[in-house]
Amino acid sequence: MKQYHPTQLIPTAPLVHFRILFGLMMALSVVRFYYHGWIESLYIEPVYFFSYFDWLVPPGSTGIYLLFGTVFLSALGIMLGLFYRQSACLFFLSFTYIELIDKTNYLNHYYFVSLIGFILIFLPAHRDFSIDAIRLPKIKRLEIPRWTTDLIKFQLALVYIFAGIAKLNPDWLFRAMPLKLWLPAQAHVPIIGPLLSYEITPFLFSWGGALYDLFLVFFLLYRPTRWLAYLAVVVFHILTAMLFPIGIFPYVMIISTLIFFSPEAHQNILNKIKKWVGSIKPVFLPPAPIILKDGQRSDTHQETSSKNRVEGKSKNYTYSTMWSWKNLKPFLICFIIIQLVIPFRYLAYPGHLFWTEQGYRFSWRVMLMEKAGYTTFTVADELGKKTEWINNRDYLTAQQEKMMSTQPDMILQFAHHIAEVYQEKGYQNPVVHCQSRVTLNGTLSQPFVDPKVNLAAIDRDWKHKSWLLPFDPNFGKKTSSEN
Amino acid sequence: MKCSLLALLVCFLISCETQPETPDPNTMVDLAELRQEIAIHLTNNLIVPAYQDLSEKSVALNQAASAFSTDINEEKLNDLKIAHQAFWNCWQKTSLYYFGPIVNNGLRAGINTYPTDPEKIEANILTGTYQIGSLGNLDAEGLPALDYLLNNEDGIMPLGEFTQERLDYIATLTTAILEQVQNAEADWNNGSFKDNFTGTDATGTDVGSAMGLIVNGIDLHFQRFVRDGKVAIPAGLRSAGVARPHSVEARYGKYSTSLLLSSLNAYKDYFNGKSIIRNDGPCILEYLRQIDQPVLADQIDNHFTILIDKVELLDASIADQIEIDNEALVEVFLSMQDLVAIFKSDMASVMGISITNQDNDGD
Numbered sequence A: 001m002k003q004y005h006p007t008q009l010i011p012t013a014p015l016v017h018f019r020i021l022f023g024l025m026m027a028l029s030v031v032r033f034y035y036h037g038w039i040e041s042l043y044i045e046p047v048y049f050f051s052y053f054d055w056l057v058p059p060g061s062t063g064i065y066l067l068f069g070t071v072f073l074s075a076l077g078i079m080l081g082l083f084y085r086q087s088a089c090l091f092f093l094s095f096t097y098i099e100l101i102d103k104t105n106y107l108n109h110y111y112f113v114s115l116i117g118f119i120l121i122f123l124p125a126h127r128d129f130s131i132d133a134i135r136l137p138k139i140k141r142l143e144i145p146r147w148t149t150d151l152i153k154f155q156l157a158l159v160y161i162f163a164g165i166a167k168l169n170p171d172w173l174f175r176a177m178p179l180k181l182w183l184p185a186q187a188h189v190p191i192i193g194p195l196l197s198y199e200i201t202p203f204l205f206s207w208g209g210a211l212y213d214l215f216l217v218f219f220l221l222y223r224p225t226r227w228l229a230y231l232a233v234v235v236f237h238i239l240t241a242m243l244f245p246i247g248i249f250p251y252v253m254i255i256s257t258l259i260f261f262s263p264e265a266h267q268n269i270l271n272k273i274k275k276w277v278g279s280i281k282p283v284f285l286p287p288a289p290i291i292l293k294d295g296q297r298s299d300t301h302q303e304t305s306s307k308n309r310v311e312g313k314s315k316n317y318t319y320s321t322m323w324s325w326k327n328l329k330p331f332l333i334c335f336i337i338i339q340l341v342i343p344f345r346y347l348a349y350p351g352h353l354f355w356t357e358q359g360y361r362f363s364w365r366v367m368l369m370e371k372a373g374y375t376t377f378t379v380a381d382e383l384g385k386k387t388e389w390i391n392n393r394d395y396l397t398a399q400q401e402k403m404m405s406t407q408p409d410m411i412l413q414f415a416h417h418i419a420e421v422y423q424e425k426g427y428q429n430p431v432v433h434c435q436s437r438v439t440l441n442g443t444l445s446q447p448f449v450d451p452k453v454n455l456a457a458i459d460r461d462w463k464h465k466s467w468l469l470p471f472d473p474n475f476g477k478k479t480s481s482e483n
Numbered sequence B: 001m002k003c004s005l006l007a008l009l010v011c012f013l014i015s016c017e018t019q020p021e022t023p024d025p026n027t028m029v030d031l032a033e034l035r036q037e038i039a040i041h042l043t044n045n046l047i048v049p050a051y052q053d054l055s056e057k058s059v060a061l062n063q064a065a066s067a068f069s070t071d072i073n074e075e076k077l078n079d080l081k082i083a084h085q086a087f088w089n090c091w092q093k094t095s096l097y098y099f100g101p102i103v104n105n106g107l108r109a110g111i112n113t114y115p116t117d118p119e120k121i122e123a124n125i126l127t128g129t130y131q132i133g134s135l136g137n138l139d140a141e142g143l144p145a146l147d148y149l150l151n152n153e154d155g156i157m158p159l160g161e162f163t164q165e166r167l168d169y170i171a172t173l174t175t176a177i178l179e180q181v182q183n184a185e186a187d188w189n190n191g192s193f194k195d196n197f198t199g200t201d202a203t204g205t206d207v208g209s210a211m212g213l214i215v216n217g218i219d220l221h222f223q224r225f226v227r228d229g230k231v232a233i234p235a236g237l238r239s240a241g242v243a244r245p246h247s248v249e250a251r252y253g254k255y256s257t258s259l260l261l262s263s264l265n266a267y268k269d270y271f272n273g274k275s276i277i278r279n280d281g282p283c284i285l286e287y288l289r290q291i292d293q294p295v296l297a298d299q300i301d302n303h304f305t306i307l308i309d310k311v312e313l314l315d316a317s318i319a320d321q322i323e324i325d326n327e328a329l330v331e332v333f334l335s336m337q338d339l340v341a342i343f344k345s346d347m348a349s350v351m352g353i354s355i356t357n358q359d360n361d362g363d
Helices: A013-035 A038-044 A060-080 A084-101 A108-122 A131-135 A147-167 A170-174 A193-197 A201-221 A223-243 A249-260 A263-280 A325-348 A398-406 A408-424 B002-015 B031-070 B074-092 B107-111 B118-127 B135-140 B142-151 B164-190 B192-198 B210-232 B256-272 B284-290 B294-312 B318-351
Strands: A009-011 A143-145 A371-380 A387-389 A431-440
Touching: A009 A013, A009 A263, A013 A038, A013 A060, A013 A084, A013 A108, A013 A147, A013 A249, A013 A263, A038 A060, A060 A084, A084 A108, A108 A147, A108 A249, A108 A325, A143 A147, A147 A201, A147 A249, A147 A325, A170 A201, A193 A201, A201 A223, A201 A249, A223 A249, A371 A398, A371 A408, A371 B318, A398 A408, A398 A431, A398 B318, A408 A431, A431 B318, B031 B074, B031 B164, B031 B192, B031 B210, B031 B256, B031 B284, B074 B142, B074 B256, B107 B142, B107 B164, B118 B135, B118 B142, B118 B164, B135 B142, B142 B164, B164 B192, B192 B210, B210 B256, B210 B318, B256 B284, B256 B294, B256 B318, B284 B294, B284 B318, B294 B318
Parallel strands: none
Antiparallel strands: A009 A143, A371 A387, A371 A431
16 A cells, blocks of 8 residues: 555645535525525524523624624635635634534534534635635645645545444344334335335335445545446435435535545546636636646646655745644644544443433434434422423424423523523522423333433533433333223 | 445445335335325315314304394393304314414414403493404403303303393404304315315425424414413413413303313314214324334324323313312323323324424434
8 A cells, every 4th residue: 555645746626626616505505594594593583592502692683694694705705715714714613603502403414514614724725716816826826735635535434434333223224213214204205205115115225325324435535436436425415305304415415525536637627617717707817727637737837747746845836834734734633533533422421322312413423313202391499389380482492392302411401491590580499300202213202301300400511311211112012002 | 345335335226216026015005195195084074074164153153142132031142152152162173273274364363362351341342442353352352252241250141231232242253253264264265275285285294294284283283272271371380380260261151171172082083084074084093003103093092082081070160170179180281291292202203294393404
């Protein structure tokens, strides 16, 4: 195996394409979010937010529109390569801030977007075919070190492979859950709909999906299978887009995985685009340097072949030291290690991961389980003189209630909020109990939280949540007749 | 190794295109078709007849009111009370189909806003200046207002009290009810909603599909108007244990329990596809059985039976029951909570329905 040189130079084109498509997609997704009225329904209508940090204040209606406006403009900035690093920075911060406001809205692909936004801050994606490169011609580079695109490939590989590993559980493989529940619900979908009710279909989808996730990246990396693998990407994600309400995620993956194609292939396409753009707007663009095959270039500044040249060694390649591999290396290695560890943090907790969800988020567990429930609360004063049954909907939207009902950290967070509200209403040391029923992957719903525990007295921390009742996969199977 | 994996991948892709092995004919039901059949049966044999019945009973209510006003005697008053209760009862069997026009056409608020406000009613009769249907007047009209006008605070309205002004107000209310019911019936029958509900929207499970609307309608209506409106609020469960017996339905006629029973029985029939004109048909419970959830189907059906049994043990008036033994109501409430949990967790989950009635991305 050849030694890996992170600083080996490759054409800038793949990263340029990624920048443009990612920026465009993000700008469009803000428009889509607004169009569906979700800014209103997810960030303005709620009176209470399940924020990740207590200090994180919901920004209010003007603030949230400003935030989304910032995401939109900075996404455009990324796309155009206009004040690129500032845009990437702003994009990452504003997008992540929005995500941190409410756990209700957690989605793996939002986490992915945040990570990509973060990575983009460090990548020289604006060094060609960008407004910055027109504004400041001296930053223009036709070649960049390969670690830049490799970092994005790594991030994509992580998503797929961890999603694949997560699928290696008995429910997914041997009960075809939750697809066995989800697919028949889509029996009305044109063409494939009638196939979805067959007994074997969810199994094929489950196994196919697991294999796809686990091995896709290797087929994408291996040149002879690349096209076939990319075809699989397109088919797979279009299929999921047809069957499940997963928004822009399929399209983000379809455009992101383009980065696996060879830099040369990207360069050819970029050259064509440049030619085309140049032919319609010759006045505004400087003559586009064209890279010929084998890395030879027609621009006069450089003449050496890109092969085997590495960052800093090319006399003409002066890469800004601040963002160089040498400087970023320790930091990027930490970033990679942390990401490799986070999805495994669930191992530190006892109990059934899907049930307790301790270490569930931020781990690429995508479309992995069907969980639904109903959790309600009673609040009493210390002496038990006054008891009130809380109507969740007085505090939460339907969506928040639904997400809270099955996620222990949100249950506890809400219980503490109730305690605070009733403390203010004059209850002495309010005692909060909860009644809950949750179903996981088609089992009959069963009690989720120990109803005897006073949740107001439980600390919100990362310790094991011993106040959850254990999951019984056979619940109700024996006793169902007597109900 | 790579080749075999590739082959598996290809197999997976092909599996989406080709027909798998021959299915077991017993288990293969076209679920999309069944969903549509349920929507059609529900519309033609449950909802349309329910509105028709409601409409007929509102005509009868008007006739009884005018018969009484031309001939004021105990018998005619009793007929009017009976017509009033019959209509109210019928409303319980109509209001549970909580999707489509009824959500926004104001029928519910217009005819059944309670508790009613006797002072406002008396003031209206005295001054004659009021606007039927205006937001501020909702608690002085509809069935609860008639309940007060016919029964008085203590259940007995002396015949001498029925002055011309009072009779006029009664006539105004019953006419308004008739109009609103007929409008709602027309909303249901003539609007485009019904066609979409049984047509293009009938086969799916997405937000806005017939099945999505049915399940969400049940969840919402049962929680808000049955559990909270009829039980939790009067029993004081939403107000720190301070009971609010005046908030019961049919406060003056003292038959709140029978209205609750009508509602619960209507729910049970709804799940079983049973209506006043047909004993069975495609229904939610059948659907659950078809998607391999017979235990859940039985559980829901049994739960309604248990709940109905519990309610049958209550005093005829929920307000009196609160005085006698509020704990019995708490038990009814908890049983209802369990049922809501089944709707929101098991039922929504196995049917693939989003219970928030709202489009959202998931992963």
